Amino acid sequence: MAAGPYNYSYIFKYIIIGDMGVGKSCLLHQFTEKKFMADCPHTIGVEFGTRIIEVAGQKIKLQIWDTAGQERFRAVTRSYYRGAAGALMVYDITRRTTYNHLSSWLTDARNLTNPNTVIFLIGNKSDLDAQRDVTYDEAKQFAEENGLMFLECSAKTGENVEDAFLDTAKKIYKNIQDGSLDLNAAESGVQHKPSNGPRGANLGGESSGNKDPCSC
């Protein structure tokens, strides 16, 4: 049992946000399945995906909430920001409006997550360079001004997708290591479990007891 997929020492929670159609679900799918969905239906409410990765020799399970970009789902999706350790904020490099909306997505992310949440900006659809509507430099500058990590990715080719998810995890892990992220704080978005603990196998996810502040 200990060698199975349950053998991980941390759970990190992520949320993916951004306008409708920027490719959030495709990014998640590329990351978890290594496949591109060409005709992906729009997301209703929220979808969920997981994958186990390794950072600094530690196995980490990522629990990823992919939210719907449509305005009408905002009331539902807002509830997933709380307790996210990482937020991937996505725009579409071929549609300027999706970039212009970033400031409001950022405001939501800042207001609804905790101060230590790592926010990663993704300019998606980098494969469509010919239709580019937002330059790399402009977005890079926006990211720096707001203290965000940044990459241009393509959910279609897979370019940089892995890095975006992993770099976020590395940063969270670093925050844990240097003590800036307090694991005991409410809603840190991180759960720690000793990987060889006796009950490791069925501690698979969310609430495993009242002592765990993340269970709500």
Added chain:
Amino acid sequence: MADDEEIRSGIAEDNGLGENADIETVRKISKYRTIANELRPESWKACLAVTGKANVLSGFDELYNLPEQNEIRDKCESIVESLDDLENRLSAVSDLEAIITFYCKSKNLSFDPNNGWLEVLKPMLTMGYSRTDLYNVFYAFLSKYTPRECKKDGKPFHLFRLLLLYHDPELCSFLDTRRITPDLYAQTWFRSMFSSCCDMEVIQSMWDVYFQHADSFLIFFLALVILVNAKDQIVGMMNDDKESILETLQALPGALEADDIEDFCSLAQYYSSKTPQSFRMDYEIPLFGSTLAVQRHELVTNVAQALCLPVVVSELLQANQSSSQSDCVRYFLIDCRPAEQYNAGHLPVAFHLDAQLMLRNPSEFSTTVQALFATQSQALATGSVAAGEHLCFIGSGRDAEDKYLHMVVSHFLQRDVRYVSIAKGGYKSLHKLLENFLSDALKEHCPKNCLECSDENGSASSMASNSNLLDDIKKEKEQASNLINKWSSALKSKSAVMKDKVTRYIKNEGNQEQPRHVSSSDKVGKRYRNMSNVFSIGDDEDEEPMVAKNKSDKSEIVKLGVWLEKPEVTKYFECQHISRQDNQSFESFLVLTESFLFVLRVISRKTNQASVQAKRPLSSIVKITSNKKRQEIITLKYGVHDEANGLVINDVDRFFIPNASQATKHIKFAIMKVLDALEVS
């Protein structure tokens, strides 16, 4: 038809649709159907309750001095011009202008040429009303039947989208993905009740039926039927651009014909009866209430942001208790709370699906979901009290956990599962509602562990923060039971009407019945090949067979659940079997085995009894037809292939099958198998 009309007008003379006529009189005469031309003007007035109403227009200052006056006059003129056989055109224009001007002034509104008013007035103009009557009818129509906020991003369209999502998630998702929201194509439908997009004759018949039903929300279901009927066409446009899809959608009502209207309205009633009724309570005031009431009401749920249709808990309980069978929405309840909360009290009929299992153990979650569907169909087949086609999800009613509930509901919606709703306020509301008889109503209720029980005794703070909600619930508790009772009985009588309708519709067809032989060029072995699922659409009328009525009255009584689970049963479908003998419709199951088609008529779901009405060799089915416009109505024709006469049809069954295309597809496959086997042997 002509006979019918004579009879109806005869009745009218006897009853006198005069001074005291009200909607009941009209219903008695016209039976919720199209109204005879000569009765229409008075009938409409009676239905809209303006018969004998005072002359409000006497308060009009007769000053035509609005800033947009010229535009008003122009529009009035062009509407009158568009009507061919109007007698006094000049006075018609001045009536219109007076009415619009006075309406604007008295309501303090300004005129917008797109507001639909003139389109609403147009059919009324053809009634030859006096100016007073015209105004009163117009006024009553706008306040009763035109929803508020028929504009971009308006409430009616958000509600409409939720209803579409409820009945056809696939279509809804298709349109959402293309960013085609109902406000882009249905504004004119709702503003003028289709007047701007249909022929006058069609509008008159539609309004006839509509006014008799007097249900403000029927427009939503009419629009729904229009969309759902055109689903294949719409989804087929997946490679077209948004603009052309929109154009197609906007033009859909134009295809209606006067002869369709009664069926069209019956179907709308059918959809309405298959919809939770709570939304009416939520939207009655915001959409149709007086301005004052609306201001007080604004607090209530935001439609624009609802994940799916909400159902108030009192409606759930009511539906669960009601013993009546197919007529109202029956729920299959899914309790999504964590196990320890579920174990501390839940409704006896609720299926437990721990929402957080989706995070903890996705594969176990999928297994449980499969079990859920299996349990549901089992329950449906055996007619247990827990049975219901409609999935209602219950959460705890606490934000912290409801986010997991929403995740599960999203999961179902994403997979195009229809009939999905959420219990409003969750277990918290349920607990509150059942406050005085918790131990009777809930199973395994354990006050010590029940979060709601401990909440009530303890933490006042959480009570305070929720006081709004609790107030709501208290109010609801008083109103809900009354309202729901009222509605469900109203609904019941309506669906009885609708059943009646379907029956009559079929009878009408039957009247033209004549013995007839079908051309022998229909080669038996090939007859189902290369045809679409519903093989020949709309051929019903001209191929009516001679019906042999020699079925024995004694039909075998069987246990429904046991029967449907028999190993040889390959497929079954719920349907209404429409008897040829007395034109009644019966709740039934179409059951397929490898070589036979059975019709089981439900005697009682409770006792799980059904009678075997028919046992047909699949090889005897020679034709399957559906009505061109109403594809849920399917006719199976049985016969033999006779060398001398070609194909001879000797019996017919008619069904109203909600999922007709699936059913016919399966029947077709089964028949093909049988025929293949015959060919080989």
